[in-house]
Amino acid sequence: MNNIKKDLLFALCVLWVLPVAVFAKEGISPENEKLLKHLDYAIEHKEQYRSARLARADSLVTIAKNSIGERRANAIKELYGVYERFKNDSALSVMNSATRIPEYETDKDFRDFVNISLSRTYAVMGLFTDAFTQLGQINPDSVSSENRLLYYNTKHSAYGWFADFAFYSSPELAKHSYEIQSQCNDSIIRYETDPIYLEIDKASRAFKDGDINRCISLAEPLLGQGEPIHQIYVYAILAQAYGKYGNIDKELYYLAKTSICDIEVGISEYMALHVLAQKLAALGETERAYNY
Numbered sequence: 001m002n003n004i005k006k007d008l009l010f011a012l013c014v015l016w017v018l019p020v021a022v023f024a025k026e027g028i029s030p031e032n033e034k035l036l037k038h039l040d041y042a043i044e045h046k047e048q049y050r051s052a053r054l055a056r057a058d059s060l061v062t063i064a065k066n067s068i069g070e071r072r073a074n075a076i077k078e079l080y081g082v083y084e085r086f087k088n089d090s091a092l093s094v095m096n097s098a099t100r101i102p103e104y105e106t107d108k109d110f111r112d113f114v115n116i117s118l119s120r121t122y123a124v125m126g127l128f129t130d131a132f133t134q135l136g137q138i139n140p141d142s143v144s145s146e147n148r149l150l151y152y153n154t155k156h157s158a159y160g161w162f163a164d165f166a167f168y169s170s171p172e173l174a175k176h177s178y179e180i181q182s183q184c185n186d187s188i189i190r191y192e193t194d195p196i197y198l199e200i201d202k203a204s205r206a207f208k209d210g211d212i213n214r215c216i217s218l219a220e221p222l223l224g225q226g227e228p229i230h231q232i233y234v235y236a237i238l239a240q241a242y243g244k245y246g247n248i249d250k251e252l253y254y255l256a257k258t259s260i261c262d263i264e265v266g267i268s269e270y271m272a273l274h275v276l277a278q279k280l281a282a283l284g285e286t287e288r289a290y291n292y
Helices: 001-009 030-044 046-066 069-083 088-098 102-108 108-122 127-136 145-166 172-192 193-207 212-221 228-245 247-262 273-280 286-289
Strands: none
Touching: 001 273, 030 046, 030 069, 030 145, 030 247, 069 088, 069 102, 069 108, 088 108, 102 108, 108 127, 108 145, 127 145, 145 247, 172 193, 193 212, 193 228, 212 228, 228 247, 228 273, 247 273, 273 286
16 A cells, blocks of 8 residues: 555645535435445444554554564554554654664665654644654655655645645745645656556646646546555545536535545545535535534
């Protein structure tokens, strides 16, 4: 699983969490009603998905404790991916502990991964000064291609979140941060090696540039391709694109699809679910909206 792409949804959050228009009460289509019932079921059983994620984390902890060298480094990297966006305090603890094992000193790629991941976790937790300081100590030209992509994804997200945070209090600072984020997006597209993620990145860029037709034309062919984690981003981009068009039926459809995937893979930060709740409340579905 390519965990570095998890920030895509958060990079677009500010475009999603805008005042919700009061929609005409058109009702829920039969197809969307069926999908929402699936979502209701997933929410009811979310602890099962959470337990599965925790079980995977426990198995990786065991591997890390009983291994050395590359096997231990790989287990720790995967463990960080399990905890990221799930238990941020555990993700931070794993990376801090990783700085104290021999592999951190002997394996430069692992050390770069740990340092970049620490910056990512600081940014997720809103510790932007620490995140930017950590990033400033890393030269992207001196790291492996995989870590370079992780670096630019991290920088892209950190500056995007900071811009969202500063949007109302310091518009000029937010604008500067968004410009840095946009530059990072170009680098992400340049260095991406996964063909599906590359198209997702291009669709995301098209959405930010306001080219909604191109965004949809890039994203729709990706439906059903790759792993579930790929589909989360495809669904999310399409939800936003159709929302821009004012196609409420398709927006609800893809918000529900995103929300189901989030829960079933064990992601704890339900941005799509929150937006879906707002949309349903505006349609008069107040009980379901409150539950979401």
